[in-house]
Amino acid sequence: MTASKPAGPAAAPGLDLDRAWTLHPQVSVRPEPFGALLYHFGTRQLSFLKDRRLLDVVSALSSASTARAACAAAGLRAEELPRYATALATLARSSMLVEPAPSTNRTVAS
Amino acid sequence: MTANSLMDAPGMTGVTSAAETTGAATRAPARLVDLFEQGLNSPICLTWELTYACNLSCAHCLSSSGRRDPRELTTAEAKAVIDELEAMQVFYVNIGGGEPTIRPDFFELLDYATEHHVGVKFSTNGVRLTPEIARRLAANDYVDVQLSLDGATAEVNDAVRGAGSYDTALRAAANLAEAGMKNFKISVVCTRHNIPQLDDFKALADRYGAQLRLTRLRPSGRGADVWDELHPLPGQQRELYDWLTANGDQVLTGDSFFHLSAFGAPLPGLNLCGAGRVVCLIDPVGDVYACPFAIHDEFLAGNVRSPGGFAEVWRDSSLFRRLREPQQGGACTSCSFYDSCKGGCMAAKFFTGLPLDGPDPECVQGHAESLLDARREVPKPSGDHSHSRTRRTGAVPVSLTRRRTDEVRRPPVSACDESPLAGFPRT
Numbered sequence: 001m002t003a004s005k006p007a008g009p010a011a012a013p014g015l016d017l018d019r020a021w022t023l024h025p026q027v028s029v030r031p032e033p034f035g036a037l038l039y040h041f042g043t044r045q046l047s048f049l050k051d052r053r054l055l056d057v058v059s060a061l062s063s064a065s066t067a068r069a070a071c072a073a074a075g076l077r078a079e080e081l082p083r084y085a086t087a088l089a090t091l092a093r094s095s096m097l098v099e100p101a102p103s104t105n106r107t108v109a110s
Numbered sequence: 111m112t113a114n115s116l117m118d119a120p121g122m123t124g125v126t127s128a129a130e131t132t133g134a135a136t137r138a139p140a141r142l143v144d145l146f147e148q149g150l151n152s153p154i155c156l157t158w159e160l161t162y163a164c165n166l167s168c169a170h171c172l173s174s175s176g177r178r179d180p181r182e183l184t185t186a187e188a189k190a191v192i193d194e195l196e197a198m199q200v201f202y203v204n205i206g207g208g209e210p211t212i213r214p215d216f217f218e219l220l221d222y223a224t225e226h227h228v229g230v231k232f233s234t235n236g237v238r239l240t241p242e243i244a245r246r247l248a249a250n251d252y253v254d255v256q257l258s259l260d261g262a263t264a265e266v267n268d269a270v271r272g273a274g275s276y277d278t279a280l281r282a283a284a285n286l287a288e289a290g291m292k293n294f295k296i297s298v299v300c301t302r303h304n305i306p307q308l309d310d311f312k313a314l315a316d317r318y319g320a321q322l323r324l325t326r327l328r329p330s331g332r333g334a335d336v337w338d339e340l341h342p343l344p345g346q347q348r349e350l351y352d353w354l355t356a357n358g359d360q361v362l363t364g365d366s367f368f369h370l371s372a373f374g375a376p377l378p379g380l381n382l383c384g385a386g387r388v389v390c391l392i393d394p395v396g397d398v399y400a401c402p403f404a405i406h407d408e409f410l411a412g413n414v415r416s417p418g419g420f421a422e423v424w425r426d427s428s429l430f431r432r433l434r435e436p437q438q439g440g441a442c443t444s445c446s447f448y449d450s451c452k453g454g455c456m457a458a459k460f461f462t463g464l465p466l467d468g469p470d471p472e473c474v475q476g477h478a479e480s481l482l483d484a485r486r487e488v489p490k491p492s493g494d495h496s497h498s499r500t501r502r503t504g505a506v507p508v509s510l511t512r513r514r515t516d517e518v519r520r521p522p523v524s525a526c527d528e529s530p531l532a533g534f535p536r537t
Contacts (some may be wrong), residue, residue: 030152030199034145036314037154041229041252046154046201046475109487 014085015092017068021061022100038096047096054087061097086088142373146388147382148245149434152198153424154388157402160188161394165237168260168271170299170340172403174331175208176497177287181395187415191392192219195228196421202229202252206402208495209393211238217246226250231256233276233297236282244282244289256323257282258352262310266303270340286508287318295362297323299336300340305346308353312361323362325356326369328403329461329471329489337462347474348373348463369470371456372447386411390424398423400433400527407492440467446477452481463488 015021023029026042036058049055057067057073064070067088071081083098091097164171182197183191195203203223210216211234223230229255239247239255247253257279261267264276286294296315298304304311308324316323317429329337342350351370354363358378365379380388386403392398396414399405411430424430442453453459463472463485469477507528524532 026197028201030201034151035149037201041201044202044229044254 006008007014013087013089015067015097016080017081017085018066019073020065020090021067021070021092021097023058023062024098027096029055029058038070038091040094040096045094045096047091049087051087054084055075057084057088058091058097062100111150112168130392131345140238141282146384149387149430152200153390154201155384156195156200156390156392156394157204158191159206159208160210160219161213161300161401163212164207164209164235164495165212166209166235166272166275167333167497168275169336170260170270170331170333171496172328172329172330172333173206173208173405174491174496175496178208179394179493183394183396183414185218187396188219190213191396191420192226192228194224194414196222196226198421198424200228202231202254204256205232207239208214209235211264217243223314224250226460230254231295232524233258234282235271235463236279239282239285239375241285241514244285244291248286248289248291254287254294256297257286257320258297258299259314260299261304261479262314266307266492269303270299270301271335282318285440287320292319293321295323296320296327297495299327300342300350301327302342303348305342308350308357309507317340321362323361324350324367325364326366326455326458328455328457331402331405332459334461334488334491341472344474344476347472350475351377363389366455369379369451369458369472370474372445374475381450382452383437383454385409385456386430390422390430394464395467396449398427400429404460405491405493406489408455408489410462410492418458433443438467442463442467442469443479444479445469446476448466461489461491480532482528 009064010019024040024042026040028037028041030037031047035051038047038049038056039045049058053076057070057076060070060073061067064073065099067085071084076084090096114141116188159173159302161178162173162175162180164175167176172245193436203231210232213219220230220232229252233256235410247255259276260266260270261276264445267276268274280453283294283296289430292372296311296318298311311324312322326343327333327337329341350367352365354361354370354377355375360409363377363379365381365384367377368379368381370383371377385404391400391402391403392414393405398411398414398420400411409429411427414420414423416423418426437453439448439453442448451470451473453467456466458471459466459468462482464471464478464481468481469475471478471482
């Protein structure tokens with residue numbers, strides 16, 4: 001398991017912060033003392049947010065016009081943005097985060 | 111019936127990547143293992159044995175199933191548990207038994223759970239998976255099926271699970287595949303007889319578009335009776351570890367082989383005993399145990415029928431609070447592999463009579479061998495629901511007597527005869 005190795009910016013490019021992102025409609029979020037658990041009912045994957053502020057960012061995504069705005073709403077400072085962009089990019093790669101479709105096509109009721 | 115076990119790898123890849131990333135977002139990246147040791151608001155992996163009733167009598171059944179317990183949760187009570195799980199945001203439950211599909215309300219409960227955002231993965235021997243049922247299951251995105259099979263051939267499987275059980279399972283697999291059910295699980299408990307069949311299992315799963323899942327044989331339930339004869343031999347442990355290292359990304363393990371991590375590189379997964387921290391079991395009568403392999407009073411945390419329900423048991427039971435405290439390595443602390451195996455499986459130690467702070471009975475460094483040789487008393491599971499034929503240990507002593515022929519000639523004693531000595535020869 002490689003979980004204990006922090007990913008450097010070189011390992012994974014950050015998310016495009018100037019676009020709108022949202023949680024996949026099949027993803028459930030459960031706050032936990034250490035951060036949160038995310039479960040994707042479509043891929044049956046579980047992900048962990050090991051940071052409460054990252055949870056704040058993720059929660060703010062759907063009502064923000066861009067990911068950058070969501071970060072600002074969560075109170076992140078400019079120098080923190082690259083690290084959080086990397087974290088969000090990983091969530092996007094596993095389809096936890098998606099770009100909102102023009103017509104929201106919900107495959108499963110939730 | 112087989113186990114639903116700890117954490118399954120759906121998510122294990124997700125865990126790794128997201129943990130890595132989000133770890134980078136924290137000041138001091140903590141390992142997930144360390145975070146989980148303090149427990150969670152709700153379990154990640156909840157096993158719910160719906161019934162002890164089973165059409166089979168598998169030799170290694172971890173819940174000693176066979177006969178239905180008359181105190182079983184009613185449909186209404188089971189739905190109330192599902193309501194609680196929904197409120198606690200338990201994403202999915204692993205339903206097992208017994209054979210859960212035997213419950214007349216099984217499909218009602220399954221639909222109720224998925225309508226309430228609680229996904230269901232259920233373990234079955236396949237007895238009820240007709241083509242029609244298979245189509246119904248395939249149509250529900252929130253359902254996953256785990257078919258138990260403990261041999262890649264009928265000979266190896268049926269020796270443990272009973273005559274005809276191989277054919278039943280494969281017929282069910284064919285029905286699921288035909289119905290378009292993708293990636294259902296073929297779940298194997300690894301024994302010394304099927305370790306040589308690992309490649310065959312993989313091929314078999316591929317043939318049905320299924321995913322292979324391998325789990326560890328625990329000395330729990332009736333498993334305690336056969337563990338000595340069935341658990342993989344030391345050389346086979348290595349074979350299994352090497353096989354998992356080579357194929358680990360394609361098979362699920364329920365995170366159950368973390369004791370093998372002491373061979374070298376850790377296997378994918380949490381490598382942590384999740385009992386009471388991320389995992390627990392609800393049994394058919396509503397008792398909540400620390401894990402599916404620990405059905406014993408020692409690991410009983412409470413009952414869902416109590417006023418606070420399941421949530422209170424999970425959050426406040428003194429047993430679970432104790433399990434969430436940092437564990438002492440005991441005799442294992444001095445071992446250089448302690449950090450990778452964490453002393454192994456609590457239930458395996460308990461039911462083989464080993465101290466809980468010592469090595470796993472299958473410690474791959476061999477630290478348990480002398481302890482196993484010296485063991486005297488082994489705890490028995492708290493409940494035995496075996497069919498009466500399953501657990502007969504020997505001949506039942508019955509003394510036969512024969513009446514003397516002169517007595518036989520006498521008329522039979524009337525049922526109305528009030529004499530206390532009726533039927534006895536007069537002296």
